[in-house]
Amino acid sequence: MEFMSDISNCYNKRFIWVASLCIAFILNLPQFSAAYTLADRLGFQRSIVDYRSRLNSNYKKVKRKQTKYIIVHTSELGRKMTLRVVSKGKRLRNGRKTNGGHTHYVIARNGRTYRIVDKKYEADHAGLSMWNGETNISKISIGIELVGYHYAPITESQYRSVGILIDILQRAYGLGDRAVLTHSQVAYGKPNRWFRKNQRGRKRCARNFIREKAEVGPTWAYDPDVRSGRLLADLQLSKIYYGRREYYAKTDDANIITKINTAWSIAGEDYDSQTTVYKFPGGHIYTGDQISAKIGWGRIPAKTVVLLNQENSISLIKSDDPIKTISDQLTAWSFAGQAYNFKSTIYFLPSGRIKVGSMISDWDDLPAKTRLIVGYRGPYELYKDRSAYEIAGRKYKDRKTIYYLPPKKLLAGDKINDFNGLPKGTLIFLPNT
Numbered sequence: 300m301e302f303m304s305d306i307s308n309c310y311n312k313r314f315i316w317v318a319s320l321c322i323a324f325i326l327n328l329p330q331f332s333a334a335y336t337l338a339d340r341l342g343f344q345r346s347i348v349d350y351r352s353r354l355n356s357n358y359k360k361v362k363r364k365q366t367k368y369i370i371v372h373t374s375e376l377g378r379k380m381t382l383r384v385v386s387k388g389k390r391l392r393n394g395r396k397t398n399g400g401h402t403h404y405v406i407a408r409n410g411r412t413y414r415i416v417d418k419k420y421e422a423d424h425a426g427l428s429m430w431n432g433e434t435n436i437s438k439i440s441i442g443i444e445l446v447g448y449h450y451a452p453i454t455e456s457q458y459r460s461v462g463i464l465i466d467i468l469q470r471a472y473g474l475g476d477r478a479v480l481t482h483s484q485v486a487y488g489k490p491n492r493w494f495r496k497n498q499r500g501r502k503r504c505a506r507n508f509i510r511e512k513a514e515v516g517p518t519w520a521y522d523p524d525v526r527s528g529r530l531l532a533d534l535q536l537s538k539i540y541y542g543r544r545e546y547y548a549k550t551d552d553a554n555i556i557t558k559i560n561t562a563w564s565i566a567g568e569d570y571d572s573q574t575t576v577y578k579f580p581g582g583h584i585y586t587g588d589q590i591s592a593k594i595g596w597g598r599i600p601a602k603t604v605v606l607l608n609q610e611n612s613i614s615l616i617k618s619d620d621p622i623k624t625i626s627d628q629l630t631a632w633s634f635a636g637q638a639y640n641f642k643s644t645i646y647f648l649p650s651g652r653i654k655v656g657s658m659i660s661d662w663d664d665l666p667a668k669t670r671l672i673v674g675y676r677g678p679y680e681l682y683k684d685r686s687a688y689e690i691a692g693r694k695y696k697d698r699k700t701i702y703y704l705p706p707k708k709l710l711a712g713d714k715i716n717d718f719n720g721l722p723k724g725t726l727i728f729l730p731n732t
């Protein structure tokens with residue numbers, strides 16, 4: 300805070316406002332964001348979609364005794380699956396299912412906000428967690444899930460909604476900006492093959508959350524539990540949160556294994572889970588629980604793609620098939636990454652419509668069963684005197700040459716037997732490389 304310059308401006312008309320901020324600063328009272336108006340807050344409140352009736356009937360309502368923190372998460376799933384998991388519950392490693400109620404709010408990619416659990420009750424959203432010596436942060440906090448991935452950008456609409464929501468909650472509970480933390484900041488893990496003591500880094504959740512974009516002031520200057528020796532630091536997270544001007548996680552390709560981006564730094568505790576999928580550059584697929592025996596943790600090749608929360612992974616991902624299908628668990632981002640809105644990513648909607656990526660405003664807007672091809676050009680239309688061979692050359696029968704047969708069929712070149720029998724209006728798409 301520009302403390303001295305504010306004091307020297309004391310005689311202008313902002314005096315009272317500045318002075319009250321100074322006093323709030325001195326007394327460590329909460330400061331409310333000036334970015335959102337009462338009208339913003341009221342409008343937002345009215346727009347919240349009430350999802351409380353969808354809660355798992357086994358979820359037990361327990362009134363929260365204290366509210367000290369607001370915890371921001373990324374759901375690592377698309378909207379539909381996020382809403383299902385937080386309301387109904389999720390499968391644990393031991394096969395058992397949880398009782399749902401895993402957040403208070405969900406914010407979709409378009410900014411629409413859902414109320415999952417009434418804010419006065421406890422929601423189990425932070426799991427094994429610690430902040431400033433206190434454990435089980437779920438009991439003293441409110442959870443907000445942003446639909447998306449910790450390695451992909453959060454949308455502007457989400458920043459606006461989460462900003463207003465945080466503002467509302469801060470006023471309701473008298474909380475300052477330092478009360479706003481991300482799940483990866485507060486989660487901790489038991490000792491494992493990388494750490495001999497309890498440590499940060501169990502979760503990567505919302506490490507891409509840019510506080511300024513939600514009009515939230517700076518976070519703590521240090522991790523109180525690491526400083527006190529209660530936990531070991533996670534180097535990547537401490538750089539993001541407490542480093543100097545290197546605040547935010549790079550979102551480019553950050554679910555891809557490199558020398559510094561390890562399975563641990565992408566997946567956290569889920570690194571060896573059956574629901575974490577490793578797609579090797581050669582096309583082979585392994586689940587987290589297979590790596591140790593089949594490959595070895597030190598031998599995962601660079602450029603391996605890591606996908607989280609893939610409950611039915613193997614049947615869903617045919618990695619070398621150029622035609623991909625969007626499902627509840629595999630979003631356009633899972634397949635195309637930041638290329639989801641490129642012209643060269645082409646979508647075939649269940650309705651029969653074809654859209655190029657540049658027409659798509661967000662990857663989560665695409666319905667399940669939408670198919671896509673990544674890195675393509677076209678369409679080239681087949682005419683009577685313009686054959687597949689004339690368009691695609693010798694590659695016309697290639698598995699990477701894609702044919703769209705109206706009204707809704709999509710086929711690779713190697714799956715077509717009769718090239719003379721292709722219907723009128725057939726379109727060809729060619730790979731860019």
Ligand SMILES: [Zn+2]
Binds near residue numbers: 371372373483502504
């Ligand atoms: Zn989380």
